Amino acid sequence: MDLLNAIAEKSERYNKFEECIKILNELVSIEPYNEKIVQKLLNAYLNLEKRNEAINCYKKFEAALRSDLNISPSNELKLLYNKLMEKPMAVMSGSQDKGGFKKQKLEIEVQCIENIDYFCVSDIIRKIILKGDRKYIFGLNKCYLDDLNFIQLEVGLGYEKLYTDKCTLHTSLPNVRIVDAFVKFIIYMNEIYILNISISDTDKMDSISFNVLNYLKQLKITDLYIKDNAAM
The missing domain is CATH 1.25.40.10 (Tetratricopeptide repeat domain)
Incomplete structure (x- = not known):
C-alpha cells in the first residue's frame, strides 16, 4: 500500500x-x-x-x-x-470524449397504451432498470427516485434491494415534479449510455408522456435517440 x-x-x-x-x-x-x-x-x-x-x-x-x-x-x-x-461536456464524434471513454449502448423498446397517464415514460424507466447498471441507476439523487417511484414501483423495489432504507411512496404528486424527475433520470443515464428508445403505437401515447418526450427531443442531447413508430 x-x-x-x-x-x-x-x-x-x-x-x-x-x-x-x-x-x-x-x-x-x-x-x-x-x-x-x-x-x-x-x-x-x-x-x-x-x-x-x-x-x-x-x-x-x-x-x-x-x-x-x-x-x-x-x-x-x-x-x-x-x-x-x-464543466461543459466536450462534444466528440460518436460516443467518445477526449479521454477515450466509450459509452455503452442501451436499447429500449416500449409500446404505448391508450388512456393511462405516464404509461410510456413509466415503461421506459422500467426497461432501463431491467437492462442498465443498477448500482449506477440508484445512485441518482433519492429525491428524484422517490418521485419516479410514484409512477413506477420498480424504482422503489430496485432501490430497496441495494440499500437498507426505502423509497418514499407518495399518494399524490404534482405533474411538474414527476416530469422533472424523469428528465433528470434520462440525462443522468445518458452520462454513461447511448440511449436508443424505440416507441411503438405512438398514436396511443398519453399526453404527458408525449409532451415530456418531445421536450427531450428538443434538447438535442448527444447520444439520446428517441424513435417514434405509429401503428400501421
Missing part, C-alpha cells in the same frame, strides 16, 4: 496521469471505500480531460458507499463532483 501510494504521488507530481490512474485503480481495488484515493483518481481523470470516466468513477464509489456501508460521500468529495458537473 505505502509503495503504491508513493508511486502514485510521484506519477502525479510529474504529470504522468495515465500511470497514476492505473496505480490508483489498484489502490481502489484494495481499499474500495478510501475517499482520499478516489479523490486523487477523480483529479487524475480531470487532468486528462476524461470527464465521463470521472463521473462514472464517482457514481460507482457513491453507490458502493450507500449499498455496502449505508453512508454518503463527504461534502468535500461532493463539492468536487458538483464542480465536475458544472
Whole structure:
C-alpha cells in the first residue's frame, strides 16, 4: 500500500496521469471505500480531460458507499463532483470524449397504451432498470427516485434491494415534479449510455408522456435517440 501510494504521488507530481490512474485503480481495488484515493483518481481523470470516466468513477464509489456501508460521500468529495458537473461536456464524434471513454449502448423498446397517464415514460424507466447498471441507476439523487417511484414501483423495489432504507411512496404528486424527475433520470443515464428508445403505437401515447418526450427531443442531447413508430 505505502509503495503504491508513493508511486502514485510521484506519477502525479510529474504529470504522468495515465500511470497514476492505473496505480490508483489498484489502490481502489484494495481499499474500495478510501475517499482520499478516489479523490486523487477523480483529479487524475480531470487532468486528462476524461470527464465521463470521472463521473462514472464517482457514481460507482457513491453507490458502493450507500449499498455496502449505508453512508454518503463527504461534502468535500461532493463539492468536487458538483464542480465536475458544472464543466461543459466536450462534444466528440460518436460516443467518445477526449479521454477515450466509450459509452455503452442501451436499447429500449416500449409500446404505448391508450388512456393511462405516464404509461410510456413509466415503461421506459422500467426497461432501463431491467437492462442498465443498477448500482449506477440508484445512485441518482433519492429525491428524484422517490418521485419516479410514484409512477413506477420498480424504482422503489430496485432501490430497496441495494440499500437498507426505502423509497418514499407518495399518494399524490404534482405533474411538474414527476416530469422533472424523469428528465433528470434520462440525462443522468445518458452520462454513461447511448440511449436508443424505440416507441411503438405512438398514436396511443398519453399526453404527458408525449409532451415530456418531445421536450427531450428538443434538447438535442448527444447520444439520446428517441424513435417514434405509429401503428400501421
